[in-house]
Amino acid sequence: MRLNPSQQHAVEFVTGPCLVLAGAGSGKTRVITNKIAHLIRQCGYQARHIAAVTFTNKAAREMKARVAQTLGRKETRGLLIATFHTLGLEVIKREYAALGMKANFSLFDDQDQAALLNELTETWLEGDKTQLQQLTSTISNWKNDLMDPLQAAASAQSERDKLFAHCYGLYHDHLRACNVLDFDDLILLPTLLFKRNEEVRERWQNRLRYLLVDEYQDTNTSQYELIKLLVGARARFTVVGDDDQSIYSWRGARPQNLVLLSQDFPQLEVIKLEQNYRSSGRILKAANILIANNPHVFEKKLFSELGYGSELKVITANNEDHEAERVVGELIAHHFINKTQYSDYAILYRGNHQSRLFEKMLMQNRIPYRISGGTSFFSRPEIKDLLAYLRVLTNADDDSAFLRIVNTPKREIGPATLQKLGEWANVRNKSLFTASFDLGLEAHLSGRGLSSLQRFTHWMRDIAQQAEREPVAAVRDLIHGLDYESWLYETSTSPKAAEMRMKNVNQLFSWMTEMLAGSDLDEPMTLTQVVTRFTLRDMMERGENEEELDQVQLMTLHASKGLEFPYVYLVGMEEGLLPHQSSIDEDNVDEERRLAYVGITRAQRELIFTLCKERRQYGELMRPEPSRFLLELPQDDLQWETARKVVSAQERMQKGQSHLANLRAQLAQARDKE
DNA sequence: ATGCTATAGCTTTTT
DNA sequence: GCTATAGCAT
Secondary structure (H helix, E strand, C coil): CCCCHHHHHHHHCCCCCEEEEECCCCCHHHHHHHHHHHHHHCCCCCHHHEEEEECCHHHHHHHHHHHHHHCCCCCCCCCEEEEHHHHHHHHHHHHHHHHCCCCCCEECCHHHHHHHHHHHCHHHHCCCHHHHHHHHHHHHHHHHCCCCHHHHHHHCCCHHHHHHHHHHHHHHHHHHHCCEECHHHHHHHHHHHHHHCHHHHHHHHHHCCEEEECCHHHCCHHHHHHHHHHHHHHCCEEEEECHHHCCCHHHCCCCCHHHHHHHHCCCCEEEEECEECCCCHHHHHHHHHHHCCCCCCCCCCCEECCCCCCCEEEEEECCHHHHHHHHHHHHHHHHHHHCCCHHHEEEEECCHHHHHHHHHHHHHCCCCEEECCCCCHHHCHHHHHHHHHHHHHHCCCCHHHHHHHCCCCCCCCCHHHHHHHHHHHHHHCCCHHHHCCCHHHHHCCCHHHHHHHHHHHHHHHHHHHHHHHCHHHHHHHHHHHHCHHHHHHHHCCCHHHHHHHHHHHHHHHHHHHHHHHCCCCCCCCCHHHHHHHHHCCCCCCCCHHHHHCCCEEEEEHHHHCCCCEEEEEECCCECEECCEHHHHHCCCHHHHHHHHHHHHCCEEEEEEEEEECCEEECCEEECCCECHHHHHCCHHHEEEEECCCCCCHHHHHHHHHHHHHHHHHHHHHHHHHC
16 A cells, blocks of 8 residues: 555654654654655665664564565664663663663662662651652653752652652662662663763764654653754654643653644644545544634544444443443344344443453353553562572672562561661672672671571572573572472462462563574673563563464553554443542542543444443442543444333343343354354 | 450552 | 452461
């Protein structure tokens, strides 16, 4: 398929700063990949002088794959396609000396961060969860606004902010002492470095001569600052974004950066992509009319040349059980009649808790489904344990990792021993692990504690040495030497759970082995690199087959951004849920409207809304109003459908069950015939 | 250790 | 109202 005129223009405009306003489904990834190809083939750019930046590893992977389709291996050599955080990491890895870091730093994920802050603030906050969360986000905001602890303290007005700034200082010092960085540092440090150090900045500006940024509306202040510093006065860049799909402002994203861009770069070329290749005309019309209720800096109106499509259904259920029943019943019938794949359907909701009933109903009806979200693989305790071991191996200063694993599995190293080790390490100004080798330690620690501790640390040192020569064998020996499997069976609630967790460990090990060995696509990595990549949740070729399975997709509206499905159920269209009550209270309904907009524009062919007349919330029976967003939609294109009569819960259950049973039987029959 | 009861907390979560 | 977890009692 050829590019349309706007897409073509977006690809070919390379002489200055360029903003592409890409509506949902308007082919922005095509534009980015084609533009990379154009830069290399027509404009004489070498691949190694181009960088494309995304927000998620998934997006980066997809873009790499798309570029590989268009360009040959040779042409893409050195091309940098990465997330903001990976790009920052690359900079830090090369410039660690200028930043005053040691080479083998390790990374904190948000859990490590939360654990440390909890520990540091015990005397003031006493583990108060909401306070801790506020502290975490305050520190993150300070970092995103490029403020160090001193500046934060200076700017603090209230007592609370002064305390928070003090905690920020403690936190910051602790990270530096342990040679550890958190996620925000990956953006903050390069940005500060480029700001202060002209020589380094020019070197990187020379290395990255053309910059492309995806999902630009999601950038925060420090990310935008980093972009500006990287492109310099030359201002050769393309950013692609859609202010109507900005749904992460609660996480620091500044859609305002779209406006700032036209102020900071007056010569900015603004190109709108308004043709949608995804949805039927009716779905698009509904989306346009809904989002027109939001204020806009850049007006844009999507159109589609696909058919107008069928009416958008609105199903009103009696309560949330009934809602799940209706959706799953509808889905089974539709699947049966239209001979579709289960993976053609998505059920989208505002909050994770809404998935439960749909999950239950799908399970009862033996429909394969997949829920995205939930606890990530890398948040599981067994994985975090193992990564903590590897962090100690690669960064002897990482006290957090050391504390996590020093007595896991149990090896009789108790709090008393660690307390004394901590005091000694403080005196010597060393990390816990390195201090454990000091001869002077024997004056403070004795007996069982000392011998268990040293048995452990000496063993770890041996493994660390081995890891330098043969990392794969070292990790294997580590897992065996720990007898981690037995530990899992001892501590898990059931043998089955232990089995699952060991499977995860083995999965991690096999990924790690691949990454250490390298492949034809990827260079071999060092152990440090592997650990870092895992913390960034960025591994190559994840379980490929997972996405090919034929399963109904369940996910939050946030998680659905960037995806598309032929048939979409947008459930819980009620005031209080979508828009969410807290957003109504905070007068932030516009972002909720964008969330609804994102949901609607996921649908290709058919879109079904559902809502309940009654819903239990926190134990209380509510009678929610239909979402204002439903009322904002063009009513001529909606087909409201209400349950014909109100029946008792008992009857409804029986009727619903027998209806589903009936459909199942038909389905089975049809299968048998084939 | 293990299992029960009381209690809190309930929006989204790219890295 | 439900579920996860902490802390207590067995």
